Amino acid sequence: MSFLRKSVHLMGAVARQQKHLKVIAGTISTTARDYSSEPANEFGNFPGAKAPFVSKLNLIQPEDYAPIPIYRVMDRDGYIADETQDPQLSREVVEKMFRDMLLLNTMDKILYESQRQGRISFYMTNFGEEASHIGSAAALEMRDLIYGQYREAGVLVWRGFRIDQFIDQCYGNTDDLGRGKQMPVHYGSRELNFVTISSPLSTQMPQAVGAAYAMKLKPGNDACVVCYFGEGAASEGDAHAAFNFAATLECPVILFCRNNGFAISTPSNEQYRGDGIAGRGPMGYGIATIRVDGTDVFAVYNAMKAAREYVLKENKPLVFEALAYRVGHHSTSDDSTAYRSAEEIEVWNSVEHPISKLKRYMVHKGWFDETEETEFIKDVRKKVLKQIAASEKKLKPNWREMFEGVYAEMPDHLVEQQKELERHIEAHKDSYPLKNFEK
């Protein structure tokens, strides 16, 4: 119950809470007896749970718990409310944060358009969530291993994934690190410690936990694992598995939920009825938890710094919920105005937008230069467009690669099948797009 009491103080709503606390007084541990009207006289010592007995029957209601508060550093006007929370980042770092967010935003806009023109088959933008990516990535070390869902391209931007690498992946050409095998936006980089994305939701979650466990046992380990997922994905069974394994097996993993309010068309109130994803952490799984304003890059940064320090020092997991709003459509196969209003989107795309907030902060600091911003965006646009033209022209990998990587070595039956296709193509050269593929 200590969490309950702490959140009472944090919320500054002591009076209201005391009323609730009285209702469930009997369930409060002896350490919370100052709030209790009838002290527990006996303690239950069951293997499944240790708690005081009560002689009055009470349902514990979700309303008995104050919601976990949202940590923020900067308000929507770009002012820091509590100076002690200012991360004091240098101008250089803040400018990199800003530029990376702009780069991601600009690249998204163009690649989204190029999908609409049929140049790439699929795309997913990151609009509105730029601060969650950049703020969290900035607080990590490159040796920390990242598992993502698909809407975390900003983490790659921060780590140095290049425009050409993003676009080559979307085209699946011969320079795609993934060898053209997956749909667009399924990025991965061994060099940048970013595990290749896959479409099935939440499968990466227990995997991240396993990786964290293995890393923990390595002598002198000083790297953690970060696993990103959306609030919709958190409904999958694998999310439950991950939370529970991480807690019981004590794994240094940050379970980072991007709660953007929607899973395709499903709003979060049809996704869960508890206190978001953060609410599951402390009482549900016994995991330390932080909830932050995901449109505030400094809040995300500070919280991630603290989270990283905690998981590595304690060798325990942490649940991190970053609240934001999915400003863009779910993907290029979705029109989100079919299930939400344009006015609502507009609020999050302007005053509440993470890039606008950081921009206002920079203006106050005297670090913002409009001409520079315009120039930068223009430059990124040019680079992206040029890269699209280049990536489009590049050949796809040799079709024989379709048979490679199924196993570490190609087994006999695949050698046979490859030969069969070879003979077939030889006989029907004109029926296949061979000129687009490497020889």
Place this chain on the structure above:
Amino acid sequence: MSNMKVAQVALSWLSTLRSDVRLPSLCRSHFTYYPTSLGTGKKMNMFNAINNAMDLALSDDKSALLFGEDVGFGGVFRCSVNLRDKYGKERVFNSPLCEQGIAGFAIGVANTGTTAIAEIQFADYIFPSFDQIINEAAKYRYRSGGLFDCGSLTFRVPCGAVGHGALYHSQSPEAYFAHTPGLRVVVPRGPIKAKGLLLACIRDPNPCIVFEPKTLYRAAIEEVPTEYYTSELGKADILRHGKDVTLVGWGTQVHVLLEVAEQAKMDFNVDCEVIDLVSILPWDTNAICTSAKKTGRVIIAHEAPLTQGFGSELASYIQEKCFLYLEAPVKRVTGWDTPFPHVFEPFYLPDKHRCLSAIREIVNY
């Protein structure tokens, strides 16, 4: 052969079931165990041999991890007994009761290059982890263009009929996995093979599933070499040479077929070649086709249901590659297309009588 037969031990594995339901002690086994002789070694049953293999794997590879439900105290089939004491609770440990978690966790461990030996308590309970195994483990290397893989991962999964296991302690789900490129699937027929295959899978750079016929854990006893050795993956074993009919099976069914082959020789002077397929995926097409071309008659037998069982794949492949050599249609003797029943198990299994009738039919075709 009689001196090679091992007396059947009535198993009291009931206590290892998840529920507390006491099942009546039912029948004797439907098979007679034919041990593989491999010179000298230590007398071990199959769970001893698997325990010995994991002991060697954990000492050979200092970072290897062993985990699953109830693995810590030795496992419900005693396969991991004493290993936690020997290697510590950080390396040999219980997981929460969640198969999708076990599989996902194992993949993550393997992503870092660490060896993961994960146990799914019964093959019947592997289905919650189906997504992790099929969509993730099997496709990791392929989809990442080789940037990431989970090749250092092995699943150990007790499977098959046990006399009274009914629907959820008897299944043989190998065919579900055989349809998935990227996996290795193997089934041992006894202690020597179980140890060799398990050690080979642990070392193999691909995700592997070892389906261990649980009825053999105690019943199968052989002289097992105590040192480290591996059994070749993807290779079938010809256990009995013959010229008239090829009998193909794996796991417990191999022993049924060996007995049937003896009987066929005595009863109708038919000379059967018995092949243990061993590897379900990738499988040894060469060994099967060579034998099929020699005998011209093939019977495939497995405990799993007929429709879309792995026998279908073998039969169609043989038909395609050995068409001109076949003297009779390829025959499948398998479990029926029903769930695995409790009291009707003796009528469900492709036992020696059904296999023997199949031989008579195929030679008289």
